[in-house]
Amino acid sequence: MPVEVVFFNVGQGDCTFLHFYEPGPGGTRISKRTVLLDCGTFSGCDVPPGRTSAPVASGTDRARLLAHLRHEIGTRITENGGVLDALLISHPDQDHYRNLEDILCHLDAKTKLPTGKLQYQVGQVWYSCDPDNYREGNARGAKGKGGDGKGFVGRLLTEPAASACPDHPAHKVHSMPLRVQSPSDPVALFPPKVIGAEPELPNLFLVSSQPFGPHPDKWSPTGAGKSPDAGNKLKHPAQVIPPSTLPKEAELAKLLDRLLDVSDAVKSLRTSTPRTLSGDLLEQRLLAEGRTEFGNRFLKSLASDTERKAAKDKATLAVRNAGTGAPRWLIRSAKDSKEAADRQKEWFAAEGVRKLGSDYVAAGHQKEFDAYVDSLRSTTYTMGDDEYEDHLETAAVRKVTEDFLAKEPSGVIDHVVALYAADIAKERKDSNTALGPVNAKVVDRNKKTDADNTAVEKDDKFAPLPTPPALTGDVTADNTAIGTYNEQVHRYNADVAAFNDKHAADGKRKIPLDTMSKLRPVPSGDDLTELAKAKLFAEYTEELLTDYRKKTHDQWVGGHKTDWANASSMVFVLKGKPGADGKHQQVWLMADAVMINEDLLRSRYTGDAFVDHARNRWLKVGHHGSGTSTSAAWITFLKPTGMFVSSGKKDYHIPKASHFQDTVITAWNKTSPPVIAPPDKQPGATKPDPSPTAPQHDYAYWQDPDAKNPDFALVWKSTPLALGTSLTPTASDKATAAKKPKPGPGPSAAKKRKLMDFEGQGTDWHLILDDAGGFELWHH
Structure with missing residues (x-):
């Protein structure tokens, strides 16, 4: 069954018609289904005045547009026996639905205005938001002017029987309009x-519509001033999103329950969780500051601005290529995509400096680095608003995940843990096998680097090239040997850094060596089981956190109808x-x-x-x-x-x-x-x-x-x-x-x-x- 898709030119608006048909004799079409997705324009028509190519018709540009749509759409619905199988109204913006009454309804014989009574049969109607948001921008149907304020579409969605034509009983909506999620x-x-x-x-398949929030009050304007959690950044006009409007799929219902639990946990944690950094979060912040400081020291040791920029750009690119992503809290309150992109760009540049700092520390400055980090411990670090919200969400999701997994049948958990354990053991073995040739290349590359460095030596004393370890296949013994080799590399690199500092003015430079990668121990017994449980927990936590953040209101930036209406398409x-x-x-x-x-x-x-x-x-x-x-x-x-x-x-x-x-x-x-x-x-x-x-x-x-x-x-x-x-x-x-x-x-x-x-x-x-x-x- 072929299908014809017609994209009608309605100016600043949308109108798409789908005609499903079977080929008939002599090139004719046997209509099977008709679908109208939106029909509206805010400004009327975009035919420039005086265009000779415009269709010949009397009246204004808007009247010619409506006549064109009534003919083209009406012809196809008539082919289908006068039945519009589906009317789809994507979202409550008038440039997507304002012309529906003019196209679908009978016209008054005298005034030529639409009567609000259907001239076709309509099978089903789908829409995405509260019906009160669908209000045509014209006087007909307005409160105080003989109407109820809803307009044709508002009445169609809430009282479809009111649009039935008394003179033609078949001209009506045959099923209650459906609000979809x-x-x-x-x-x-x-x-x-x-x-x-x-x-x-x-x-035709629905794949997206109005995202639901984990708490109805997050979409309520009455909750906007209660707390940051209850704030309604989209200022959605509907008081609630009724739970009955959510899809009935069992898995989605379970997910919604967990999202509600997360929302409740966030509220609970907010009353008991300080904004001051402590524990692992504080340690991460201290180490980040220390690496930034030592990265800047490394950049200052370079001879020219060109070298500094090249080193920084290379390190930033390495961070990006490693798959590192900017923290969500960094960009969650950005006003637009450009601001978010600028914040990420600045963050990646800072991460590049931190990478340089890590390399610099590894080249012989570990004690100096540790002393600097210790000096920071007397400073109080406080999370900003966005960072704090992310911290609460992460902690809440971990708690809900723990409770969720604790309720799962032990047989299910044991089965998944066994699968994960086998995967971990295999992945470790495969990783170690792949690291053999990689480490061999490191050794060969270091030999060449040492030869190049020796060529620029004169009277300067230099550490000898480390002796490559003899690997035996025993992971513990091999890692000990690799560790010894890497310590020798760090001492060698410390001499490289000293040499480069000494010869900064004359342009002589030596290249640091690379370290070997350690093998990953292949666990067994209880150790392997614990790793598998940790992986299971991490995956459940990450999946739930991702779902929670995709479904909650705080991903939406802005506070006016355009934001939530467009996103509800x-x-x-x-x-x-x-x-x-x-x-x-x-x-x-x-x-x-x-x-x-x-x-x-x-x-x-x-x-x-x-x-x-x-x-x-x-x-x-x-x-x-x-x-x-x-x-x-x-x-x-x-x-x-x-x-x-x-x-x-x-x-x-x-x-x-x-x-x-x-x-x-x-x-x-x-x-x-x-x-x-x-x-x-x-x-x-x-x-x-x-x-x-x-x-x-x-x-x-x-x-x-x-x-x-x-x-x-x-x-x-x-x-x-x-x-x-x-x-x-x-x-x-x-x-x-x-x-x-x-x-x-x-x-x-x-x-x-x-x-x-x-x-x-x-x-x-x-x-x-x-x-x-x-x-x-x-x-x-």
Whole structure:
């Protein structure tokens, strides 16, 4: 069963229609299902005044837009017997639902205004947030003007019977609208007819929606002033998220119980846990300060700024390559992604200095380092707000994990511990086997380094090259020998440091030796069991801590509706029927989902069969191409074949040029090589198809106008394949493009550029996924 996806150009808004059908005789279509995902625009229509290409119709731009949508959407619903199988309202922003009444309802014969009574049958309605948040920005239905303040959509979600047409009894919503939450696994819009069977393809799957909090009061404005824990950073207008709205999956219910336990434990610990650092946390802070101090001493010993920068950059890169990550508390309160990135950059630079300090200490300054750290012990160290919150969360999760594991049946725990013990023993043996050749290379490298160092010696006394240990295969004895060798290396390196200090002015330098890596003891008996239990505990703790932090409110930055509304977007994935090779196509429909939604989805679906094995993967980018969505990590994860962007002329700076140039396009070009678009069909076309002949499209989009530039400022980039839903150049854009070079690959870029002529209203993109795993794509 093929499916046609139509991305309608509604300006600053979204409207996507999916038509599932079977091929009929003579090229006809036998409709099977219809789905409407959003239908709204905040500004009306983006057809520039005077455009001759705009459809001929009377009335305003908005009236022409609505007439176009009523015809195109109505035609497809009529083909389906007058039934809209599913209406999906992604989130409570008007540019995603404002036009629904105009499109789905009968019009008054005299006023031509929508009556609020449906002209079609609607099977099911899905939405993501409290119905009170869905309020159209028009006078009809407002309180004090003869209405109840809800508007059509608000009434549809709470009182669907009120939208039934009395003159046409079948024109009604046939099931109670469903408020959905983020599922633990993909939820098919059209479930299988047989319980336990796989959903048939093609199908639309819900993969994300409003994340739930571990405590309902965290979403309540009444709890905002109670304490930092009860604070509602998103200022969500709903008093609570009713537990009944959460998914019913058993595993998710268990997880929710544990998250509630963590939240309670955090509250309890806050009353008894001091902010002053002590124990291991204090020791880590002292050692970090000491290493920073000695790292700076090492940098000062270098002869030039160039050497200092090179050493620092190399050490910072080594820290990054080691997989070290910045602590969460460092960036959790960042106001935006740039601030968070800057904080991480500074932290990695500091870690590079600390690494230099560790190397410097190992080269013969251990006693001096210990004395310096002891001098810091009289200082009181206090955690900042974010660090303290992370500390409480970690401690709470450890406590809940201990309680959880203590309640598990002993047979289950013993079985898992036995599996972990076998893994640990094997991993230690394999690691030791692999370390043999590595240590041999260290010895060979040190011999060469010593020869190079000897070449620059004159009258300076120098420690002899350490004697390589004779390894016997006994881990304890071998580690003793390796330790002796490493002590000799440290003494040698101390002489290197002294030599370099002495000859700082004349440029003579010697290179320190490398140490050998010690083997890892292979435990047995009770020692191995304890290690296995510790690994089990650590994994449970890390998993729970990750879940807790992904589900709680404090990952959301900001305090206005845009934050929580966009993040509550329902995200759907259309999966096509697999081809002969078993691979299928996907269309990711992101609505206004933001980067945190993308991060959650990546975490959930990395390596998952639901995402893997795709032939083509299309992406309707989140939030109209703004900088709040479509991270480089998201592009790298999806590796899209093509992207669609809907945007308008409102002064939102969407799409954001710098974000697409510096992040999206850069990541895309690295992830997906340029491709040649297929000779797609354009039904009813009277001129040649505008498909490209070179291995890229020129991706064109426009920033919003401002006072200095009333027309759209053209920004473009060569990309693998980029397609816009409402990118409308004005006549002056085209005239200017012929005269002035635009940013691009070379001074003659403007002449080489092939700008796709995106019309305004009516320039809708059509994507058909067929039964063989192929596609057709066109715009008209």
